[in-house]
Amino acid sequence: MWLISKKTILFASLFFLISCKNDPPQTLRIAINPWPGYEVLHLAKEKGFFEQTGLNIELVRVASLADTQRVYLNNKVDGLTSTLIEAIQIQSFAVRPLTIALITDYSLGGDAIIAHKSITGITDLKGKTVGTEVSSLGIYVLQRGLQKHNLSLDDVTIKNVEQMSGIKEMNKGDISAFVTYPPISTELLKNPDYHVVFDSAKIPQEVVDIVSISQSYLKQHPETLEKLWQVWQLSYEFIQTHPDEAMTKMAKLEGLEVADFSDAFNNLEMQTGDTQAELISHDFLKSVTEQVCGTLWRIKSIDKPCGFVPSMFHKPLEQSK
Incomplete structure (x- = not known):
């Protein structure tokens, strides 16, 4: 019995080692x-x-x-x-x-601030409501866009808007602009009433x-x-x-x-x-x-x-x- 048990243990040990070696x-x-x-x-x-x-x-x-x-x-x-x-x-x-x-x-342009064409440029956002994801990239792009035109985040009203809600918020008129990226930006720009007022090409790298x-x-x-x-x-x-x-x-x-x-x-x-x-x-x-x-x-x-x-x-x- 002892010999059989010893062989069994040896076989089991070898099998375990081989199995571990082949584990993904x-x-x-x-x-x-x-x-x-x-x-x-x-x-x-x-x-x-x-x-x-x-x-x-x-x-x-x-x-x-x-x-x-x-x-x-x-x-x-x-x-x-x-x-x-x-x-x-x-x-x-x-x-x-x-x-x-x-x-x-x-x-190099994929991240953008998109606004209604009544807003001709970044400076027109002063006093307006802008939608963005406040806890991620959007708030940074918005700040840099405003800064490039001698404005700050204090010059706009910021509304936290998730990417999947951006098109709806824009179409309802609840926000004047939205910070976004593809594929949402691609869909948004199919509406002829919207255009890009700032994008990441202006802050390269x-x-x-x-x-x-x-x-x-x-x-x-x-x-x-x-x-x-x-x-x-x-x-x-x-x-x-x-x-x-x-x-x-x-x-x-x-x-x-x-x-x-x-x-x-x-x-x-x-x-x-x-x-x-x-x-x-x-x-x-x-x-x-x-x-x-x-x-x-x-x-x-x-x-x-x-x-x-x-x-x-x-x-x-x-x-x-």
């Missing part, structure tokens, strides 16, 4: 909101690029940038798509520290679109960053070599016509996977992040000064020792 990697759950640049992640998943690099990922679809913040802070996901603004706000809370894992693109991952996840899975960069490069190359297929697939996810999606995508300065290590560690990004954070601090969108910003950036193992 822990799922990385990323919250993703509608935005042309982020759809590259869905394209990568559909084409099998995550599987190809050994990265087990689940993309959790939500409605807006504010929603990506909420699900991340509520510990429902391991990471999120966002702009620098949302990432800075999350880091300021010091609840679930994150690391910037990927720069997807720079917005300030609206940086990124993917961030919790520091606790990356500590357990330090290989994730390089794998994610590999996936992004494969996707980037696929878009270059199969643009029609790529645009068609991504447009469907955004609920847009291919031509409309392509126009929106062309308002982005997409970044490659091969350059991510350099981009994320470069002083330029750190400087932009400090600048954006300083603005958020001045308009009271965060409740502490920006000493935490350096903690948002990945430190290679040899630098962190």
Whole structure:
């Protein structure tokens, strides 16, 4: 009996070790909101690029940038798509520290303030009600647009309006302008009564679109960053070599016509996977992040000064020792 038990135990132990070796990697759950640049992640998943690099990922679809913040802070996901603004706000809370894992693109006009044509420019917004998501990108774009024309947030009435409610609020006349981005901006501009009075092309490289991952996840899975960069490069190359297929697939996810999606995508300065290590560690990004954070601090969108910003950036193992 003893011999049989010993063999049984040995066999069971070997089986356990083999099983563990073949277990799939822990799922990385990323919250993703509608935005042309982020759809590259869905394209990568559909084409099998995550599987190809050994990265087990689940993309959790939500409605807006504010929603990506909420699900991340509520510990429902391991990471999120966002702009620098949302990432800075999350880091300021010091609840679930994150690391910037990927720069997807720079917005060169995709984020916009759209108003009724009776409002000919930003200065006409003085005394008017403007809709925006007050806890995310919108408040920053609005502040910068007003600042560019010697106005401030105190010169307008701000109404908190989620992206999915923006068209309804504009059509009812409850707001005079709305801060938005594709696909909502694309639909809104189909109404000939509306036009763009300010967009992110006027603040180049300030609206940086990124993917961030919790520091606790990356500590357990330090290989994730390089794998994610590999996936992004494969996707980037696929878009270059199969643009029609790529645009068609991504447009469907955004609920847009291919031509409309392509126009929106062309308002982005997409970044490659091969350059991510350099981009994320470069002083330029750190400087932009400090600048954006300083603005958020001045308009009271965060409740502490920006000493935490350096903690948002990945430190290679040899630098962190």
